[in-house]
Amino acid sequence: MSLRIVVTVKYVPDATGDRGFADDLTVDRDDVDGLLSELDEYAVEQALQISENSDDDVEITVLTVGPEDAKDALRKALSMGADKAIHVEDDDLHGTDAMGTSLVLAKAVEKAGYDLVISGMASTDGVMGVVPALVAERLGVPQVTLLSEVSVEDGTVRGRRDGDAASERLEASLPAVVSVTDQSGEARYPSFKGIMAAKKKPVQSWDLSDLDLDGDEVGLAGAYTAVESAQERPARTAGTVVKDEGEGGRQLAEFLAGQKFV
Numbered sequence: 001m002s003l004r005i006v007v008t009v010k011y012v013p014d015a016t017g018d019r020g021f022a023d024d025l026t027v028d029r030d031d032v033d034g035l036l037s038e039l040d041e042y043a044v045e046q047a048l049q050i051s052e053n054s055d056d057d058v059e060i061t062v063l064t065v066g067p068e069d070a071k072d073a074l075r076k077a078l079s080m081g082a083d084k085a086i087h088v089e090d091d092d093l094h095g096t097d098a099m100g101t102s103l104v105l106a107k108a109v110e111k112a113g114y115d116l117v118i119s120g121m122a123s124t125d126g127v128m129g130v131v132p133a134l135v136a137e138r139l140g141v142p143q144v145t146l147l148s149e150v151s152v153e154d155g156t157v158r159g160r161r162d163g164d165a166a167s168e169r170l171e172a173s174l175p176a177v178v179s180v181t182d183q184s185g186e187a188r189y190p191s192f193k194g195i196m197a198a199k200k201k202p203v204q205s206w207d208l209s210d211l212d213l214d215g216d217e218v219g220l221a222g223a224y225t226a227v228e229s230a231q232e233r234p235a236r237t238a239g240t241v242v243k244d245e246g247e248g249g250r251q252l253a254e255f256l257a258g259q260k261f262v
């Protein structure tokens, strides 16, 4: 038996750098460094663990929709141990929203062939947490989201979803889409051997025509959502220092009450 896993990985602007909007109010992706979304490293890790614990022949493909530099995210996932990568890139993708992204991902997953799709719980830039559910709906397969534990056996994916009051055990027959949380297990660091091996692993590039999609189905033209305005966050002001000379507790309480924290 063989198991084909597709992991969706997003290339995101580095949160430690300055981020901003371009003139058309889309995220400025040209002037910032990017990296593989940290939350997607957990998805890659779970795919690798499923492979390591399986008697089946497991093939892990990592898939990204993003600009040229998004190849860096694919290389990182390949150096962690994924087998091959697919990069969907097209100028018409500029301004694509979550609906459009899910359309492109679903078409690419279908074209690649899959038994299981593994996604992160959310990206670290958009943070919508909706794409896995949208992809599952478009593919017409079950979705088991926000898992902190995941395993595959005999054509069934099983997992645990932890809530505030209870933990649920869930399962779905394959093909299916799952998303995993940051509680699913620390993602491994790529080894030197892994980094070297990644250079030789295949990276396929597809554009919209490869997926039978038209430019007006995605991009700003096809987006269901629009950013209407954005303001720069005001610069931080100096904090208030409470010096304790016997009245520190009272001053602290007054400050908190004044700010409506208590």
Ligand SMILES: Cc1cc2nc3c(=O)[nH]c(=O)nc-3n(C[C@H](O)[C@H](O)[C@H](O)COP(=O)(O)OP(=O)(O)OC[C@H]3O[C@@H](n4cnc5c(N)ncnc54)[C@H](O)[C@@H]3O)c2cc1C
Binding pocket: 008, 009, 010, 011, 025, 026, 027, 037, 039, 040, 043, 063, 064, 065, 066, 067, 093, 094, 095, 096, 097, 098, 099, 101, 105, 118, 119, 120, 121, 122, 123, 125, 126, 127, 128, 129, 130, 131, 132, 225
């Ligand atoms: C060139 C380009 C320009 C874009 N411009 C805009 C824009 O102007 N406005 C806008 O709203 N959106 C834009 N997007 C799409 C946006 O970046 C998000 O991919 C999309 O809105 C999904 O929202 P999210 O990141 O919050 O996803 P979430 O639902 O938080 O993501 C959950 C999971 O879905 C998967 N995933 C999400 N996005 C991708 C991806 N691109 N590739 C692979 N896996 C993915 C990951 O596994 C992720 O962990 C653009 C995308 C690209 C590639």
